[in-house]
Amino acid sequence: MAFKTLxxxxxxxxxxxxxxxxxxxGYELVDYNESPDVVIVNTCTVTNQSDHKSRSxxxxxxxxxxxxxxxxxxxMANNFKEKLESxxxxxxxxxxxxxxxxxxxxxxxFSGEIAHPxxxxxxxxxxxxxxxxxxxxxxxxxxDGCDNFCTFCIIPMVRxxxxxxxxxxxxxxxxxxxDNGFKEIVITGVNIGRYSDxxxxxxxxxxxxxxxxxxxxxxxxxxxxxGFGPDFVKLFAHxxxxxxxxxxxxxxxxxxxxxxxxxxxxxQFRKTVTQFRAVYTDFNFTTDIIVGFPGETEEEFGxxxxxxxxxxxxxxxxxxxxxxxxxxxERLENHLPEKVKTERSLQIRDLSVENKIDYFNSFxxxxxxxxxxxxxxxxxxxxxxxxxxxxxxxxxxxxxxIHKVRLLERKGDDENCYLLGEVIL
Amino acid sequence: xxxxxxxxxxxxxxxxKILEIRHxxxxxxxIKLPKAxxxxxxxxxxxxxxxxxxxxxxxxxxxxxxxxxxxxxxxxVQNGYFTPQLRRLKIGRMLEIHGPFGKFGMEREKAxxxxxVFIASGTGIAPFRSIIRTYPNIDYTLIxxxxxxxEAYDSHEYEKGRYVLCTSREKTGDYHGRLTGYLKTCTFxxxxxxxxxxxxxxxxxxLEILKGKGFSRDQIHCEVYF
Numbered sequence: 001m002a003f004k005t006l007x008x009x010x011x012x013x014x015x016x017x018x019x020x021x022x023x024x025x026g027y028e029l030v031d032y033n034e035s036p037d038v039v040i041v042n043t044c045t046v047t048n049q050s051d052h053k054s055r056s057x058x059x060x061x062x063x064x065x066x067x068x069x070x071x072x073x074x075x076m077a078n079n080f081k082e083k084l085e086s087x088x089x090x091x092x093x094x095x096x097x098x099x100x101x102x103x104x105x106x107x108x109x110f111s112g113e114i115a116h117p118x119x120x121x122x123x124x125x126x127x128x129x130x131x132x133x134x135x136x137x138x139x140x141x142x143x144d145g146c147d148n149f150c151t152f153c154i155i156p157m158v159r160x161x162x163x164x165x166x167x168x169x170x171x172x173x174x175x176x177x178x179d180n181g182f183k184e185i186v187i188t189g190v191n192i193g194r195y196s197d198x199x200x201x202x203x204x205x206x207x208x209x210x211x212x213x214x215x216x217x218x219x220x221x222x223x224x225x226x227g228f229g230p231d232f233v234k235l236f237a238h239x240x241x242x243x244x245x246x247x248x249x250x251x252x253x254x255x256x257x258x259x260x261x262x263x264x265x266x267x268q269f270r271k272t273v274t275q276f277r278a279v280y281t282d283f284n285f286t287t288d289i290i291v292g293f294p295g296e297t298e299e300e301f302g303x304x305x306x307x308x309x310x311x312x313x314x315x316x317x318x319x320x321x322x323x324x325x326x327x328x329x330e331r332l333e334n335h336l337p338e339k340v341k342t343e344r345s346l347q348i349r350d351l352s353v354e355n356k357i358d359y360f361n362s363f364x365x366x367x368x369x370x371x372x373x374x375x376x377x378x379x380x381x382x383x384x385x386x387x388x389x390x391x392x393x394x395x396x397x398x399x400x401x402i403h404k405v406r407l408l409e410r411k412g413d414d415e416n417c418y419l420l421g422e423v424i425l
Numbered sequence: 426x427x428x429x430x431x432x433x434x435x436x437x438x439x440x441x442k443i444l445e446i447r448h449x450x451x452x453x454x455x456i457k458l459p460k461a462x463x464x465x466x467x468x469x470x471x472x473x474x475x476x477x478x479x480x481x482x483x484x485x486x487x488x489x490x491x492x493x494x495x496x497x498x499x500x501x502v503q504n505g506y507f508t509p510q511l512r513r514l515k516i517g518r519m520l521e522i523h524g525p526f527g528k529f530g531m532e533r534e535k536a537x538x539x540x541x542v543f544i545a546s547g548t549g550i551a552p553f554r555s556i557i558r559t560y561p562n563i564d565y566t567l568i569x570x571x572x573x574x575x576e577a578y579d580s581h582e583y584e585k586g587r588y589v590l591c592t593s594r595e596k597t598g599d600y601h602g603r604l605t606g607y608l609k610t611c612t613f614x615x616x617x618x619x620x621x622x623x624x625x626x627x628x629x630x631x632l633e634i635l636k637g638k639g640f641s642r643d644q645i646h647c648e649v650y651f
Contacts, residue, residue, distance in 0.1 A: 147526040147527065149483055149526065149527075151649075151651065161523070161526070254629060254632070255625070255626075255629050258625035258628055258629050258647070258649055259625045259649075261625075261649045261651075263528075265632070265642065267642055268642060326480060326481075328483075328651050331651070332651075
């Protein structure tokens with residue numbers, strides 16, 4: 001069987017968990033060029049481009065694996081359920097809430113039972129801890145859904161209301177994932193800052209996760225810049241918690257943020273960044289920016305450029321705004337021409353590369369603990385604590401090992417640049 | 426062996442029959458539904474769809490937490506898609522409700538001890554009516570910005586002296602002009618909490634005025650309405 005995954009880390013985690021499920025059930029994982037009997041496409045629908053990519057992957061999968069069972073799941077399966085169900089090249093369309101039970105569906109199909117995805121149980125946290133992953137680090141899902149209703153976002157419609165996984169389940173999943181040999185765990189969800197289980201908020205849960213025994217480190221996947229308190233900053237003094245946050249700014253203009261119905265303003269974002277950098281001077285912030293949001297003026301876009309310079313994001317995921325049907329932004333006035341969005345997007349990308357180069361340069365001469373993700377031709381590559389990509393030569397290097405590396409020089413002048421180092425331990 | 430489970434049918438939990446429609450102006454109306462089958466906090470909103478339709482919209486709850494009816498305030502958007510359909514609905518039709526959502530509003534303890542200024546434009550008054558009906562002893566001033574007097578929805582319900590009507594197109598309110606113009610003339614106690622609900626332009630301007638008066642952003646809470 002084969003998997004294809006598009007979109008966010010949460011999708012990636014859910015695929016990894018499904019890989020574990022299918023592997024334990026005796027299915028062999030192959031590339032989808034190798035005529036698999038089952039192809040699972042875990043789709044994304046966050047932008048028009050995501051829809052396009054998802055459609056293209058579904059068609060490719062169905063074409064390459066002609067007689068295979070094609071299962072389409074993920075956010076696009078929720079957003080375009082009926083349309084996808086009417087396609088002859090798709091066997092099953094499984095909504096996000098039933099995704100964790102796809103093995104049951106596929107098993108039933110091969111047993112000759114008449115099964116329908118809508119008969120599967122709904123549980124967004126039913127996933128087993130990842131055992132066999134397509135990646136070195138494993139995510140652990142603590143939350144799903146979102147109630148923020150940002151005007152541009154389709155996610156509340158396709159992922160549903162915000163729900164939090166019980167604390168005990170999260171901690172058990174962390175323990176099992178560590179026992180399964182993972183050295184780095186990524187805490188993930190749709191809007192994890194809004195985690196709430198009884199009196200336990202996000203930072204309380206994080207504090208408990210950090211106290212789970214074992215040799216592992218913790219990263220936080222993308223986070224909204226609201227919903228956490230001052231204790232959150234202090235937690236990063238813990239050696240297990242990595243000094244990097246992907247904090248989604250989306251725009252540097254308060255007017256645009258209000259039209260987006262974001263829950264913070266630039267000053268509040270500034271306060272958070274300042275609090276962190278006052279304690280951890282080289283803390284790494286990366287972000288998401290939407291360019292060309294309806295009504296975004298030159299002045300407002302200029303404010304975004306200024307914010308990017310000020311906050312010194314080392315990487316920016318730039319999204320050209322695209323209409324999502326059913327969202328409030330679809331009904332806003334002054335939608336911008338594609339040409340303007342493209343021009344603005346390029347400006348952001350240029351700035352992102354400049355920032356990245358400056359940030360990476362500031363680490364030359366320092367050391368990082370690098371988790372090896374890949375080894376090729378005697379060169380190991382992986383990420384340091386600050387989520388900087390690092391490469392180094394090491395005879396007999398192994399994946400999933402952590403090495404202390406002195407950073408010597410930057411290689412490359414574009415967004416794929418990295419630091420070259422040497423092992424010192 | 427696959428366990429064939431019954432399809433999760435919880436739809437009845439989301440369906441509400443329209444009990445009453447109150448026409449408040451030529452294009453604004455409220456819809457009264459049976460008592461909410463979910464616990465909500467005054468200030469929260471719900472998603473509302475017409476059964477058989479394919480779209481939904483979010484509306485702040487207009488009624489108090491413990492009232493016999495769940496009520497929403499709606500203004501028909503000229504040439505809009507959804508609100509004209511809502512307006513044509515008759516008593517007895519079913520609506521599909523999801524929620525409640527949102528963090529706008531306050532805890533009971535805070536509501537009973539704090540001093541509040543509520544700033545609303547148009548139907549942005551909805552969450553404040555819910556809050557005031559939930560906490561009848563709350564210490565508040567409600568500044569409501571509208572175009573004309575007829576948009577002072579249910580203004581007779583508010584305690585005399587606590588409701589300030591700002592009318593921008595006629596001199597029928599307590600203040601003639603935009604609410605932001607009125608806000609500039611006001612003085613507030615330093616510990617005042619501000620809650621703003623309305624369109625993004627009003628909220629942006631009001632935020633600037635309040636910050637200019639020295640209030641911290643942490644004292645100002647916003648709910649953007651479209």
